[in-house]
Amino acid sequence: MAGFDKLTEKLARGLARGTSRRSSLAWIGGIATGAAILPVLPVSRAMAAPHSAGHNRPPITSGNPQDPGDRSQCDYWRYCAIDGFLCSCCGGTVNTCPPGTEMSPITWIGTCTNPADGRAYVISYNDCCGVSSCGQCLCNRNEGDRPQVRPQSNNDYNWCLNTQSSVYNCSAAAIVGVAVEK
Amino acid sequence: MRSATVMFAVALSAITLASGVKAAPPPLPEEPIPSEASLPADYPQGWALIQDFNFNSLVDGRTVVVDTGNPAQPLKGIIRTAQFGNTLFAPAKHEIYTAETFFSRLTQGERTDAITIWDTATLKSKGEIVLPGGKRQQSVTYAGTFQFTNGQKWVLISNFTPAQSVTVVDLDGRKVLGEIDLPGCAHIYPTGDRGFTTLCADGSLTSIQLDDKGAVASSKTVANVQDIDKQPLFGDAAWIGKTAWFVSYHGQLQGIDMAGAVARPLAAKLSVGTAEGGAPEWRPSGWQVIAADAKGLLYVLMSPAGKEGSHKDGGTEVWVIDPATGKRTQRIALSGGATSIAITREAAPRLIAMRLDGPIDIFDAATGKPVHSLGTTIAFNPTVAIPVP
Numbered sequence: 001m002a003g004f005d006k007l008t009e010k011l012a013r014g015l016a017r018g019t020s021r022r023s024s025l026a027w028i029g030g031i032a033t034g035a036a037i038l039p040v041l042p043v044s045r046a047m048a049a050p051h052s053a054g055h056n057r058p059p060i061t062s063g064n065p066q067d068p069g070d071r072s073q074c075d076y077w078r079y080c081a082i083d084g085f086l087c088s089c090c091g092g093t094v095n096t097c098p099p100g101t102e103m104s105p106i107t108w109i110g111t112c113t114n115p116a117d118g119r120a121y122v123i124s125y126n127d128c129c130g131v132s133s134c135g136q137c138l139c140n141r142n143e144g145d146r147p148q149v150r151p152q153s154n155n156d157y158n159w160c161l162n163t164q165s166s167v168y169n170c171s172a173a174a175i176v177g178v179a180v181e182k
Numbered sequence: 183m184r185s186a187t188v189m190f191a192v193a194l195s196a197i198t199l200a201s202g203v204k205a206a207p208p209p210l211p212e213e214p215i216p217s218e219a220s221l222p223a224d225y226p227q228g229w230a231l232i233q234d235f236n237f238n239s240l241v242d243g244r245t246v247v248v249d250t251g252n253p254a255q256p257l258k259g260i261i262r263t264a265q266f267g268n269t270l271f272a273p274a275k276h277e278i279y280t281a282e283t284f285f286s287r288l289t290q291g292e293r294t295d296a297i298t299i300w301d302t303a304t305l306k307s308k309g310e311i312v313l314p315g316g317k318r319q320q321s322v323t324y325a326g327t328f329q330f331t332n333g334q335k336w337v338l339i340s341n342f343t344p345a346q347s348v349t350v351v352d353l354d355g356r357k358v359l360g361e362i363d364l365p366g367c368a369h370i371y372p373t374g375d376r377g378f379t380t381l382c383a384d385g386s387l388t389s390i391q392l393d394d395k396g397a398v399a400s401s402k403t404v405a406n407v408q409d410i411d412k413q414p415l416f417g418d419a420a421w422i423g424k425t426a427w428f429v430s431y432h433g434q435l436q437g438i439d440m441a442g443a444v445a446r447p448l449a450a451k452l453s454v455g456t457a458e459g460g461a462p463e464w465r466p467s468g469w470q471v472i473a474a475d476a477k478g479l480l481y482v483l484m485s486p487a488g489k490e491g492s493h494k495d496g497g498t499e500v501w502v503i504d505p506a507t508g509k510r511t512q513r514i515a516l517s518g519g520a521t522s523i524a525i526t527r528e529a530a531p532r533l534i535a536m537r538l539d540g541p542i543d544i545f546d547a548a549t550g551k552p553v554h555s556l557g558t559t560i561a562f563n564p565t566v567a568i569p570v571p
C-alpha cells in the first residue's frame with residue numbers, strides 16, 4: 001500500500017487544484033444541519049499542491065491564543081466545512097472579502113470545534129463575488145455533502161447569488177455564534 | 183534587416199561552392215498565410231468533447247475537442263464554455279451547444295445567459311439564443327443541467343436562484359419556449375419522446391412530458407427512488423439505450439427506464455461488489471464516476487479509501503459490471519488515478535481516465551491495459567467527457 005499513498009496524494013492534489021468549489025454554501029437553512037458538530041479534520045494532503053493552502057507560505061495567525069491556527073491552511077479550525085479559495089490568501093481575511101468584491105448574502109453554515117476553548121461555533125461561509133477566481137489556497141471537503149437535489153448540503157453550486165456579479169473569487173469563514181450542543 | 187540576411191545567405195553559398203563542399207539544399211518553400219485549420223464535420227469515434235472547468239479562471243471555461251488516439255497532438259481545438267458552462271453535442275447536425283454566462287465587463291456589468299451554437303468543422307459560432315432572467319444554474323459541471331429533448335430539436339436548461347426551474351428552448355427555431363418551476367428538484371434526464379425526469383429532495387423523481395409549445399402536458403411523481411441520507415445517487419448517470427444507470431455513494435446500482443412518459447426504476451438490486459484492500463472500504467469516488475459502453479457494460483470509478491466525504495476524491499480502479507447478469511467482469515487498475523471516466527464508442531472501445539488537475543490516460547476498455555497517456559496536454563481541469571457517439 002506504500003504505492004497507494006502516493007497515488008492518493010496525486011489524486012488529492014488533483015482535486016485540490018480542480019474541483020468543486022462551489023459552494024459551500026448552502027442556505028441559512030443549513031443552520032439546522034449545522035447543529036451536528038463536525039470534527040476538525042486532519043490536514044488534507046491535497047493542499048500541498050501549488051497555489052493551494054500550505055504551499056510554502058508563512059503562517060497567517062490571529063495572535064489570539066483562543067483562536068489558534070494558520071488561516072492559510074485547510075486544517076485551520078474554522079474551515080471544517082469550507083470549499084473554495086481562502087479569502088485570507090486573496091486580499092481579504094478569514095471573515096472579510098477582498099477589496100473590489102461583494103460578499104454573497106446567501107451562505108452555507110457549518111459547525112466547527114475550536115480546539116482552544118472546546119466550543120462548537122457556527123461558521124458562515126460567505127462567497128466573495130465580482131472579481132475573477134482568486135486561484136490561491138484552495139480547500140475542499142465533502143463530509144456531509146449530498147447530491148445537488150439537496151442544495152443546502154451540496155457544495156457544487158456557485159453561491160454568488162443575489163450579488164451584482166455571479167463571478168466567484170473566494171470564500172470567507174465568519175463566526176456567527178456558538179452552537180447549542182445537542 | 184531582411185536584405186542583410188539574404189546577402190549573408192548568398193555569401194555563405196558562394197563560400198560553400200568555392201570550397202567544393204556539397205551544395206546546400208534549396209531553401210524551404212514559402213508557406214501561405216493566413217492559414218487556419220479546420221476539422222472534419224463528422225468526428226471519428228475515437229474523439230471526445232472534454233469540458234475544461236478552468237477553476238483558476240472560471241470566466242474562461244472551455245470545451246476541448248480531443249483525439250484520444252493521438253498522443254502527439256490530442257488537442258484538436260477549443261470552444262468557449264464560460265463561467266460554469268455546459269456542453270451538448272449533436273453530431274447529426276454538425277453542431278455543439280454551450281450554455282454560458284457572461285458579464286458585459288468580464289466580471290461586472292450586465293449579465294447575459296446564452297446558448298451558443300458552434301459548427302463542428304470550423305469551431306466558429308453559428309449563432310446564439312439569449313436566455314431570460316439571468317438565472318442559469320452555475321455549478322461544477324453536471325450533464326444533468328443541460329439536456330436535449332424532443333429528438334434534439336429542443337434543449338432544457340436548469341436554473342438556480344436558488345429557486346429551481348427549467349427553461350425550455352427550441353434549438354431549431356432559435357427561441358425560448360417557456361419555463362417550468364421545479365421546487366425541490368434538480369437535474370434533467372431526457373424521458374419519453376418530449377419530456378424529462380428530475381430527482382427531488384424527498385427521494386422521489388418526477389417525470390414531465392411537454393406539449394408542442396413546451397408547456398407541461400403531464401406530470402407524474404414516483405416516490406422512494408433513492409434514500410438521500412443513506413444511499414445517495416451520484417448525479418450523473420450512464421446511459422444504456424434509454425435506461426439511465428446511477429450508482430450510489432456506497433456502490434449500489436439503480437437503473438431507471440426513461441423510454442416511456444414516466445420514468446420506471448428497475449427492480450433489480452445490483453451492486454458494484456466488494457473487494458479486499460479497502461481502508462476502510464472500496465466505494466465509488468470521483469466526479470463522472472459511471473460510464474457505459476456500446477455493449478451495455480457499466481464502468482464505475484472506485485476508491486479503496488471510501489468513507490463519509492470521500493465521494494469526490496477520485497479513484498484508482500475502474501470496476502466493470504454487466505447489468506444483465508449483475509456480475510462484475512473486470513477490475514482495471516488506473517496507473518495515474520482518475521476523477522472522471524468515459525468510454526469511447528470505437529469498435530475496440532477505450533477508457534478515458536481524467537484527473538481534475540489535468541492528466542488524461544487512455545486504456546483498452548476490453549483488456550484494461552494502458553494504451554497511452556495524453557499527459558496534461560489538453561485541459562487545466564477536465565470535468566466531464568462526451569465521447570463521439
